[in-house]
Amino acid sequence: MEYKDLRVFLSVVAAQNLNRAGQQLHMSASTLSRRIARMEEEAGALLFKRDPGALTLTPAGELFRQHAEQTLAAWESLRSAVNADVSDMEGSLTLYCSVTASYSFLADLLTRFRERYPKVDLRVHTGDAAESIPRAESGEADVVIAARPEQLPAGLTFRAMASSPLLFIAPRVTGTVPELSRAEIRWNQVPMVLSESGLARSRVDQWFAAQGLKPSIYAQVSGNEAIVSMVALGVGVGVVPELVLKNSPLLGRVRVLSVQPELEPFAIGLCAQTQRISDPVLQALWQTAVF
Amino acid sequence: MEYKDLRVFLSVVAAQNLNRAGQQLHMSASTLSRRIARMEEEAGALLFKRDPGALTLTPAGELFRQHAEQTLAAWESLRSAVNADVSDMEGSLTLYCSVTASYSFLADLLTRFRERYPKVDLRVHTGDAAESIPRAESGEADVVIAARPEQLPAGLTFRAMASSPLLFIAPRVTGTVPELSRAEIRWNQVPMVLSESGLARSRVDQWFAAQGLKPSIYAQVSGNEAIVSMVALGVGVGVVPELVLKNSPLLGRVRVLSVQPELEPFAIGLCAQTQRISDPVLQALWQTAVF
DNA sequence: ACCACCATTGCATATATTGCAACACACACC
DNA sequence: GGTGTGTGTTGCAATATATGCAATGGTGGT
Numbered sequence: 030m031e032y033k034d035l036r037v038f039l040s041v042v043a044a045q046n047l048n049r050a051g052q053q054l055h056m057s058a059s060t061l062s063r064r065i066a067r068m069e070e071e072a073g074a075l076l077f078k079r080d081p082g083a084l085t086l087t088p089a090g091e092l093f094r095q096h097a098e099q100t101l102a103a104w105e106s107l108r109s110a111v112n113a114d115v116s117d118m119e120g121s122l123t124l125y126c127s128v129t130a131s132y133s134f135l136a137d138l139l140t141r142f143r144e145r146y147p148k149v150d151l152r153v154h155t156g157d158a159a160e161s162i163p164r165a166e167s168g169e170a171d172v173v174i175a176a177r178p179e180q181l182p183a184g185l186t187f188r189a190m191a192s193s194p195l196l197f198i199a200p201r202v203t204g205t206v207p208e209l210s211r212a213e214i215r216w217n218q219v220p221m222v223l224s225e226s227g228l229a230r231s232r233v234d235q236w237f238a239a240q241g242l243k244p245s246i247y248a249q250v251s252g253n254e255a256i257v258s259m260v261a262l263g264v265g266v267g268v269v270p271e272l273v274l275k276n277s278p279l280l281g282r283v284r285v286l287s288v289q290p291e292l293e294p295f296a297i298g299l300c301a302q303t304q305r306i307s308d309p310v311l312q313a314l315w316q317t318a319v320f
Numbered sequence: 321m322e323y324k325d326l327r328v329f330l331s332v333v334a335a336q337n338l339n340r341a342g343q344q345l346h347m348s349a350s351t352l353s354r355r356i357a358r359m360e361e362e363a364g365a366l367l368f369k370r371d372p373g374a375l376t377l378t379p380a381g382e383l384f385r386q387h388a389e390q391t392l393a394a395w396e397s398l399r400s401a402v403n404a405d406v407s408d409m410e411g412s413l414t415l416y417c418s419v420t421a422s423y424s425f426l427a428d429l430l431t432r433f434r435e436r437y438p439k440v441d442l443r444v445h446t447g448d449a450a451e452s453i454p455r456a457e458s459g460e461a462d463v464v465i466a467a468r469p470e471q472l473p474a475g476l477t478f479r480a481m482a483s484s485p486l487l488f489i490a491p492r493v494t495g496t497v498p499e500l501s502r503a504e505i506r507w508n509q510v511p512m513v514l515s516e517s518g519l520a521r522s523r524v525d526q527w528f529a530a531q532g533l534k535p536s537i538y539a540q541v542s543g544n545e546a547i548v549s550m551v552a553l554g555v556g557v558g559v560v561p562e563l564v565l566k567n568s569p570l571l572g573r574v575r576v577l578s579v580q581p582e583l584e585p586f587a588i589g590l591c592a593q594t595q596r597i598s599d600p601v602l603q604a605l606w607q608t609a610v611f
Numbered sequence: 612a613c614c615a616c617c618a619t620t621g622c623a624t625a626t627a628t629t630g631c632a633a634c635a636c637a638c639a640c641c
Numbered sequence: 642g643g644t645g646t647g648t649g650t651t652g653c654a655a656t657a658t659a660t661g662c663a664a665t666g667g668t669g670g671t
Contacts, residue, residue, distance in 0.1 A: 030395070030611075031322035047649065057630050062650055064628095071611055074402040079649070081637050089402040096398045100391050104321070107387045111365040111380040320321075320362055338618065348661050353619055355659090370618070372668050 030071050032104060032320075035097040037064055038076070042094060045083045052275070055133075055191040068093075109145065120310040121150035125165075126174035127158035129253065130297065132276045134174055134190060142317045149310055157252050159227035165300050171311055176228050176270070176295040186303045187296075190318060193272040195232060195292035198260050198283045205263035209286075216240065220247035220265035222256050229253065232292050233268050239290075257283065270295050321362050323395060323611075326388040328355055329367070333385060336374045343566070346424075346482040359384075400436065411601040412441035416456075417465035418449035420544065421588065423567045425465055425481060433608045440601055448543050450518035456591050462602055467519050467561070467586040477594045478587075481609060484563040486523060486583035489551050489574040496554035500577075507531065511538035511556035513547050520544065523583050524559050530581075548574065561586050 037054060044050035047058040054061075069076050076090035086094060126135060131153075139151065154170065161175035166182055177187050199209055208218045216237065221244045224230040237244045247265040250256055256267040257274065261282035272295075274280060299318055305311055328345060335341035338349040345352070360367050367381035377385060417426060422444075430442065445461065452466035457473050468478050490500055499509045507528065512535045515521040528535045538556040541547055547558040548565065552573035563586070565571060590609055596602055 048647090058649075059631080059651080060629060066650085070607075072402055073399055073607060081648070084649090092398055092401055096394055100394065103387055103391065107383055108364055110383055111363055316361075316364060339616085349618070350620080350662080351660055357619085372617075375618090 030068065032101065034064055034068055035101050037061065038068060038093070038097050039101075041065065041077075041084065042086060042090075045085065047084070105144065112145075117148050118146055118310055118313065119148050119150075120308075121152065122310050122314060123152045123154070123169070123171045124173065124314075125154045125156065125161055125170035127161065127253075128155045129270075129273045129276055130158070130174040131155050133272055134297070138174075138314075138318055142314055145317060146310075146313050149313070159224065159251070162300065165302065168302065171305060171308075172299055172301040172314060174297065175300050176297055177300070178228055179231070181300075184303055185300055186306055187298055187300045188315065188318065189296045189298040191298075192294045192296050193270045194294045195229060195268060196271055196274060197266060197268055197286040197288050197292075198257070198274065199266045199286050200260060200263040201282055201284045202263060206265060209266070217242040217245055220245055222248045222250065222259045222265045222267040224253065224256065225249045225251055228295070229268055229270065236290075236292055268292070272297065321359065323392065325355055325359055326392055328352065329359060329384070329388050330392075332356065332368075332375065333377060333381075336376065338375070344428075396435065403436075408439050409437055409601055409604065410439050410441070411599075412443065413601050413605060414443045414445070414460070414462045415464065415605075416445045416447065416452060416461035418452065418544075419446045420561075420564045420567055421449070421465045422446050424563055425588070429465075429605075429609055433605055436608060437601075437604050440604070450515065450542070453591065456593065459593065459596075462596060462599075463590055463592040463605060465588065466591050467588055468591075469519055470522070472591075475594055476591055477597055478589055478591045479606065479609065480587045480589040482588050483585045484561045484588055485585045486520060486559060487562055487565060488557060488559055488577040488579050488583075489548070489565065490557045490577050491551060491554040492573055492575045493554060497556060500557070508533040508536055511536055513539045513541065513550045513556045513558040515544065515547065516540045516542055519586070520559055520561065527581075527583055559583070563588065 037050075037056075040054055041047065041050045041061060044053065047061045051058045051061055065077065072089065072093060074089035075087050076093050077084045078087055124135075135153070139153070142149075143151070154164075158175065161170075161173040162178055162182065162185070164170040165173045165175070165185055174190075176193075177189065181187055199206060203210065206220065208214060221233075223233055223244070223246060233244065248259060250259060253269045253273040254277065256269050257277045257279050259265070260267040261279040266286065274283070274285075299315065301311055301315075306315065328341075328347075331345055332338065332341045332352060335344065338352045342349045342352055356368065363380065363384060365380035366378050367384050368375045369378055415426075426444070430444070433440075434442070445455075449467070452461075452464040453469055453473065453476070455461040456464045456466070456476055465481075467484075468480065472478055490497060494501065497511065499505060512524075514524055514535070514537060524535065539550060541550060544560045544564040545568065547560050548568045548570050550556070551558040552570040557577065565574070565576075590606065592602055592606075597606065
């Protein structure tokens with residue numbers, strides 16, 4: 030039994046559903062299923078009733094919930110006490126991330142960080158994902174949430190938190206992009222909507238180059254969210270991380286194309302200047318992200 | 321942070337020394353060192369002062385100790401409550417193990433089992449290690465602590481708890497076995513003291529056979545402890561599990577020979593009839609051994 | 612100065628965890 | 642009834658993690 034299990038358990042209790050809980054936790058449902066099975070074996074009793082439609086707690090599960098809450102509270106309290114001298118740090122921390130990353134990671138991260146270090150002055154900036162790494166490099170931001178670039182610039186350190194596949198998306202309404210109706214798609218004939226720059230763009234360029242093709246670019250835009258919008262309008266095919274798609278209100282208006290070979294997934298995580306990691310405030314955030 | 325870490329921590333606190341703690345826990349000192357390092361990182365503070373001679377708790381470590389004790393107590397309490405209907409089981413359990421295994425494993429196992437299921441009538445028999453598997457097979461014992469045989473008899477299930485190397489031992493006083501003084505030992509000239517039967521015996525027979533040699537047997541005895549005694553007397557070379565040697569009062573009278581190839585280590589664990597494992601009392605012991 | 616003991620760390624290996632995909636089941640809707 | 646979508650579970654291969662061994666550096670004792 031580990032503390033992460035306790036958090037997982039509480040998330041599942043709240044979500045009453047493995048898939049929803051899995052999305053919040055960035056884990057697959059199968060992982061959750063097996064973690065719960067293991068907890069039940071260790072506890073010696075079933076914790077959930079598998080009613081169709083919702084997971085509800087058994088009496089034993091209710092006791093376990095109390096145990097989990099108390100133990101985690103005690104643990105947080107211990108951490109605070111032990112780091113008392115640190116927990117009233119009064120530094121400031123400037124964090125930059127894309128709008129989309131803010132939906133998936135920021136809330137979680139900042140909530141825990143705020144609990145632990147309430148006096149740190151947090152400054153959060155959101156913007157284009159492509160800006161993340163440069164802002165870390167220049168020092169404009171102390172830390173950024175970003176996808177790991179293929180070549181991490183010297184002097185920067187990266188710590189993964191999750192990964193997200195890079196997907197080809199097309200308008201859900203068929204026919205607006207005629208080339209897609211062919212059995213063998215001629216990719217150099219497909220109008221593409223791509224970022225002007227950034228990791229996703231270079232991965233796409235590599236993908237085309239590997240097949241000896243040149244993409245036919247219909248539009249170059251800034252920001253993954255704009256790509257989803259334009260694809261939903263029917264002008265062409267775009268490439269975005271799954272993370273962006275999942276959070277987009279236009280999710281229903283596009284469909285995912287399965288292509289071969291698949292693009293390498295994004296690794297999402299924290300990135301900061303190596304020399305600054307020893308800074309107590311940054312250390313604190315680093316720890317918060319890991320445990 | 322996992323619950324096993326908490327137990328490890330408390331053991332180290334009690335032992336004030338990684339090697340001693342490691343022997344009790346059947347783990348290497350390096351493992352303990354790294355586990356503690358990880359705990360300290362997660363807690364955000366050093367838990368032990370590395371004074372030469374003894375590991376002592378820092379103030380943070382003292383707080384952590386309280387947290388560990390409380391959490392483990394709460395966990396045991398939860399397990400008891402959840403298994404309330406089971407915890408006043410009134411069955412009986414007959415356990416057989418070798419004298420040596422009783423030193424290393426039995427105390428630990430029975431202490432925890434007794435805490436959890438105080439009403440179970442425990443009957444413990446100790447004797448020759450070679451008897452263990454037959455007693456499980458015949459049903460004379462519900463469960464045995466034994467080394468895993470090469471061919472586990474059908475109908476028996478084994479669960480590993482630890483492993484112990486199989487060692488060649490000779491009298492510490494050199495000269496009593498002349499052959500050992502030669503640069504290249506002619507093993508068929510070495511007087512051996514071996515078990516009459518059992519796993520250790522068959523492993524030794526295999527070892528000789530693999531080199532096309534026949535052992536020169538000085539004495540066949542029953543019980544590993546007797547082997548240590550006879551070797552200490554100077555009559556020849558014996559083969560015993562490290563576990564036996566570590567617990568022997570004659571440890572100082574013998575020395576370990578390094579031989580090539582090494583004998584395959586013993587896997588020590590619980591063994592019972594597969595069909596009986598569903599028995600609640602046996603289930604309970606099984607769980608106790610694992611977590 | 613040497614030896615014994617201790618904690619720590621690099622490295623190769625063994626173990627455990629994870630995600631994917633396939634499955635089995637239940638329910639709702641046509 | 643069939644079919645479609647949702648659920649939780651499980652086999653399997655890839656990966657991440659933990660472990661033991663052996664070597665290192667440091668500290669006392671003799």
